[in-house]
Amino acid sequence: MEQQTDTNAAIWKSDTTVATWAAQAAERERNHGAQWRLMAQLLPFSQHESVTFLDLGAGTGAASRAILERHPRSTAILADFSPEMMGAGEAELQAFAGRYRYVEFDLLAGGWPAALPVAVDAVVTSLSVHHLPDERKQSLFAEIFQRLRPGGWYLNYDPVRTDDPVVTATWTRLTDEDDPEAARKRLHRTAHEQARYENHVRFISPLAPQLDWLRSAGFQGVELWWKRLDYVIFGGYRARAL
Ligand SMILES: C[S@@+](CC[C@H](N)C(=O)[O-])C[C@H]1O[C@@H](n2cnc3c(N)ncnc32)[C@H](O)[C@@H]1O
Numbered sequence: 001m002e003q004q005t006d007t008n009a010a011i012w013k014s015d016t017t018v019a020t021w022a023a024q025a026a027e028r029e030r031n032h033g034a035q036w037r038l039m040a041q042l043l044p045f046s047q048h049e050s051v052t053f054l055d056l057g058a059g060t061g062a063a064s065r066a067i068l069e070r071h072p073r074s075t076a077i078l079a080d081f082s083p084e085m086m087g088a089g090e091a092e093l094q095a096f097a098g099r100y101r102y103v104e105f106d107l108l109a110g111g112w113p114a115a116l117p118v119a120v121d122a123v124v125t126s127l128s129v130h131h132l133p134d135e136r137k138q139s140l141f142a143e144i145f146q147r148l149r150p151g152g153w154y155l156n157y158d159p160v161r162t163d164d165p166v167v168t169a170t171w172t173r174l175t176d177e178d179d180p181e182a183a184r185k186r187l188h189r190t191a192h193e194q195a196r197y198e199n200h201v202r203f204i205s206p207l208a209p210q211l212d213w214l215r216s217a218g219f220q221g222v223e224l225w226w227k228r229l230d231y232v233i234f235g236g237y238r239a240r241a242l
Contacts (some may be wrong), residue, residue, distance in 0.1 A: 008108075008131055011199050012082040016192050021060065024090060027087060028062065032157075035233060036126065038226055039155050042233075043089055043122050051121035054147070056140075057107060057128020060089035061100070063157065068096045069123065077116060079105035095164045112143065119149045126157045130204045136204035137205065142217040148238040154219065155235035161204040162230075171229040207232055 011017055040063075045051050050073045056063040058078035068076055077094075078100060080086050086102045093100055104113040107128070123144045129137055144154050162168055176182045189197060207224065209233060215221045219236030226233040 005196070008021075008199055009106075009132055012080075013084055015084065015101075017196065018082075018084045018088050020196075021085070022035050022193075032062065032127070033066075035157050035226060036063045037070070037128070039124055039157060039233060040066040040070040042155060042225055043067060043071065043124075043153055043233075044240055045074060045219065047072060049121075051075070052077065053122040053124060053233070054120050055115065056105070056123065056125045056144075057131065058089065058102070058126075059085045059128070063124050063126035064100060065093065065096065067122075068099055074099070076100040077103060077120070079103045079113075079116065081106040081108075089173055093225060108132060109141060110136075110143075112137065116147075118147065120147055120150055120152065122153045122155070123148065123192075124155050124157075127159075129156055130158045131199070133203050134205055134209070137203075137210065138213040138216075141210075141213045141219075145217040145219060145238060150238055150240040153235060153237045154214070154226070155233060157231070157233045159204050159230050160207040160210070160232050162200075162206060170234070174229055207234065210234065 039142065045052070049071075051071065051073045053067060055061065055076055055078045058064055058080050059082075061076070061078050064078055068074055076099065078086070078089065078097070078241040080102070081104060086104070089102065103113055105116065106115050129140070132140065141154075148154065162171075211222050211224070214234070214236045218238065220239045222234070222236040224232060224234045
């Protein structure tokens, strides 16, 4: 576990990763932009509501930007453990100056920093929870529930795994159809790309237990809001007191 933690931190805190990340901005927007906008749409805030949301493992803030754009009175708190990713995010969030701040937070270590508010209107995670082992995913979902105000929402956009090889092969076949370069890229990874790939896949979990963990944490309305192949948006809300 200690060594795996170091691998994840080393990758996300490396200049090479951040440089590659910047170079792939257009590709990410093409592949994930619609999902970030759907997350923003799903959050049931009115145009006039002043709301605060947390983006955990926020990176350069792609999900936050979609939410800030759609909900003009929202404020974002973006948490990540990589000063390098947060530094790159500052540049990308300039249009929202005054409506966001970054907080350093290692999701694996737990122990929420004092700079994070104790009650927020929503929490989102985008492409970050799959970096955590299952026990930590489960405890994180419970901690997120505790931080939500009654009526608050949690949404997670992430890849999922299946144990069925036929399903996996079908996901791969269709992914390759979407991106004719995907198969070639898979076969010709640099050492850095291979390390990032292995770090990416090692803790990806199936969908069903994750929905169960949300229910066990106390979430209502646990729902799969969107799915395409191995990527999903799921979440739930904290019921208002009767
Ligand atoms: C694939 S990127 C996704 C970034 C962003 N949420 C997005 O959708 O573009 C994964 C992010 O999770 C962060 N991350 C990974 N492990 C983490 C941990 N243990 N604690 C906090 N952040 C972590 C990385 O630094 C990186 O910014």
